[in-house]
Amino acid sequence: MKQVYSYIPLGWINNVRLLVCNRKSQLLVHDLQADRLDVIGNLPLSPRQKFFMHFSLSARAMRLVNFTCIALDADRVLLAYRSVAYLVDVLKKEIKPVFRIDKGKRPLFFCLVNSSAKKTFPGIYYGDYCSNPDKEPINIYNVNPHTFEKKVVYTFEKGMINHVHNVVYDEGRDCIWVFTGDFGDSAAIWRTDDSFDTLKCILKGNQDYRTDVVIIEKGDLWYATDAPCARNHLMRLYVINGEWKIEKVAPLNGPVIYGGRMGDKLVFSTDVESDGIYKNRFEALTSRKLGKGIKDYNAYLYSFDLNNKELKEIYRCKKDILPFVVFQFGAIMFPGGGCDGSVIPAFHVALNKHPLKTLFLNGDTD
Numbered sequence: 480m481k482q483v484y485s486y487i488p489l490g491w492i493n494n495v496r497l498l499v500c501n502r503k504s505q506l507l508v509h510d511l512q513a514d515r516l517d518v519i520g521n522l523p524l525s526p527r528q529k530f531f532m533h534f535s536l537s538a539r540a541m542r543l544v545n546f547t548c549i550a551l552d553a554d555r556v557l558l559a560y561r562s563v564a565y566l567v568d569v570l571k572k573e574i575k576p577v578f579r580i581d582k583g584k585r586p587l588f589f590c591l592v593n594s595s596a597k598k599t600f601p602g603i604y605y606g607d608y609c610s611n612p613d614k615e616p617i618n619i620y621n622v623n624p625h626t627f628e629k630k631v632v633y634t635f636e637k638g639m640i641n642h643v644h645n646v647v648y649d650e651g652r653d654c655i656w657v658f659t660g661d662f663g664d665s666a667a668i669w670r671t672d673d674s675f676d677t678l679k680c681i682l683k684g685n686q687d688y689r690t691d692v693v694i695i696e697k698g699d700l701w702y703a704t705d706a707p708c709a710r711n712h713l714m715r716l717y718v719i720n721g722e723w724k725i726e727k728v729a730p731l732n733g734p735v736i737y738g739g740r741m742g743d744k745l746v747f748s749t750d751v752e753s754d755g756i757y758k759n760r761f762e763a764l765t766s767r768k769l770g771k772g773i774k775d776y777n778a779y780l781y782s783f784d785l786n787n788k789e790l791k792e793i794y795r796c797k798k799d800i801l802p803f804v805v806f807q808f809g810a811i812m813f814p815g816g817g818c819d820g821s822v823i824p825a826f827h828v829a830l831n832k833h834p835l836k837t838l839f840l841n842g843d844t845d
Contacts, residue, residue: 481514484837488824490548490556491817492569497824498548498556502538502835504529506558508569511822519567520574522560535835539807542584544828544835549589549603550817551624557603559585566627577627581618583609583642587691587736590646590655591624598653600674604632606643606657614638614665619646619657619675633675640665644691644705651698660689660705668716681723686772687714688725692738692747692815696785701728703735703747703781707770708754711735713783713790729790731781732774739815741842745783746820751776751798751809751829765802778809778830780823782842793823794840796830803829 486499486507497509499516506519524532531537538544547559554570562580567573580586586605594601603622611617617640619633640659647656657669657678667683668690682688686706693702700716711731717724731749738747754770757763769776780794798809812826820842827833 482839483833484509484824484839485835486837487544487546487835488812488814488826488837489546489558490550490814492550492556493553494818496569497814498558498567498569499837500546502533504532506567506574519569519572522565522574523576528561536801536806538835539829540805542807544826545585547585547587547589548814549591551591551603557589557624559589561585564622564627578622578629582607582611586643588645590648592648592655596648596650596653598672598674599648599655600632604646604648604655606646606659608642608644611641614641617642617659619643621675633671633678635659640667644689645693647693647695649695651695656693656700658688658690658693658702662686682716682725687712687727690714691736692745694740694745701745701783701785703731703738703745705734705736706772707734707752708756709772711749711772713781728788729783732777732779734770734772737810737812737815741815741818741820741823743785744820744842745785746813746815746823746842747781747783748811748813748825749773749779749781750811751778751803753803763804766804767798767800767802776809778811780811780825780840782820793842794825796827796832799829799831799834801829 486501489498495511504522504524507516532543556567558565563576564578566577586608590604592601606619607617617635618631621632622629641661645658654672659667664684666689668681668688671678686709690702691705704711713728715726733749735747776798777795783790807829809829823840824837826837
C-alpha cells in the first residue's frame with residue numbers, strides 16, 4: 480500500500496475498507512489489504528462545484544472537502560455533505576439523497592443507536608451545527624436508518640446554545656450524552672435517560688466542558704476540549720457518590736475537532752486557528768493570529784492508550800501561510816472509529832505538507 484493518496488477519507492466501513500472521495504467527486508471504497516480502489520459513483524455536485532473541487536485553494540475556500548460519515552451496517556453508509564444526507568450502498572453501488580440538513584452544511588458527528596438498546600429509542604441521532612451567534616433555537620433529530628424519516632426529538636430554546644457538537648450513546652447506562660458550544664453557559668454537557676423526553680444539564684459555563692470528541696470507557700467519559708481561547712486538555716468525566724466531576728488528564732497543544740476511538744485508543748488531532756475575535760472584516764479575512772488556546776502553528780496528532788493511560792504524540796505538521804477564515808484552519812482530519820488504529824488516514828488541510836492529500840500513518844509512530 481502506498482503512503483500518500485490524493486483522496487479524502489470519509490469513514491470506515493470495516494477494519495480494512497475505507498470510504499473515500501477523490502478530487503473528481505467520485506466516491507470509492509479503498510480495500511487496504513488488497514490496496515484496491517473500487518468506484519461506487521459520483522456525488523451529485525453542480526458543474527461549478529466539480530470544477531472548483533479540482534483546485535486546492537478553491538476547494539478549501541468553498542469548503543468542498545468537509546464531510547460527516549457513519550457506517551450503518553456492512554454495506555450502507557450515511558454521508559452528510561453540503562446540507563444533504565446521502566445513503567451510500569457500497570454493494571449496490573448506489574448514492575441517493577435521503578434527507579436535508581436543516582441548519583448548516585453538516586453535523587459534526589452522527590450517532591447510531593441500534594435496536595438492541597433497552598430504553599433508548601433506536602435510530603440515528605444528530606444535532607444542528609451552524610454559526611448561530613444570536614443563539615436561535617437548535618434542534619436534535621432522530622432519523623430512522625431504514626426509511627430515513629426524520630423528526631425533531633428535542634429543541635434548545637433561543638438563548639441557550641450556539642450549536643450541538645456531538646451526540647454520544649452510552650451503552651452501559653443506556654442513555655445519550657449531548658455536548659454543546661461555544662461560550663459561556665452554551666459550553667455544556669447534557670444527558671437524557673428517556674430518549675429526550677427530558678434533558679438534564681450535567682455541567683455548563685466553562686471551556687473545560689466544550690468538546691467534540693468523546694468516548695466512553697468503563698463508565699468514564701474521556702474527551703478532548705475544543706477551546707481556541709483557553710488552554711486545552713484531555714479530560715476525564717467521572718461520577719462519585721452521584722456527583723459528576725472532571726479531571727484534567729494532560730495538556731494539549733490546541734483545540735480538538737477530529738478524532739474517535741480506534742481499538743483500545745482514543746486518537747485525535749489538534750487544529751491551528753484564531754480565537755474568532757477580529758477588529759474588522761479586513762482583519763478577519765487576512766489574520767493568522769493564533770488563539771490563546773493554540774501553542775504554535777503545528778497541528779498535532781495524539782494517541783491515548785486507554786489501558787495504560789499513556790498519551791503519545793504520533794505526528795505533527797505545520798500550518799501553511801494562508802489566513803484562517805478564507806482558507807480554513809490547519810487540521811489533520813480523519814475518520815474515527817471503525818478500525819483498530821494500526822493505520823490512520825490523516826488528511827492534511829491548510830498544512831505545508833501533503834496539501835489536501837491523505838498520509839497513512841502507523842498508529843504507534845513515535
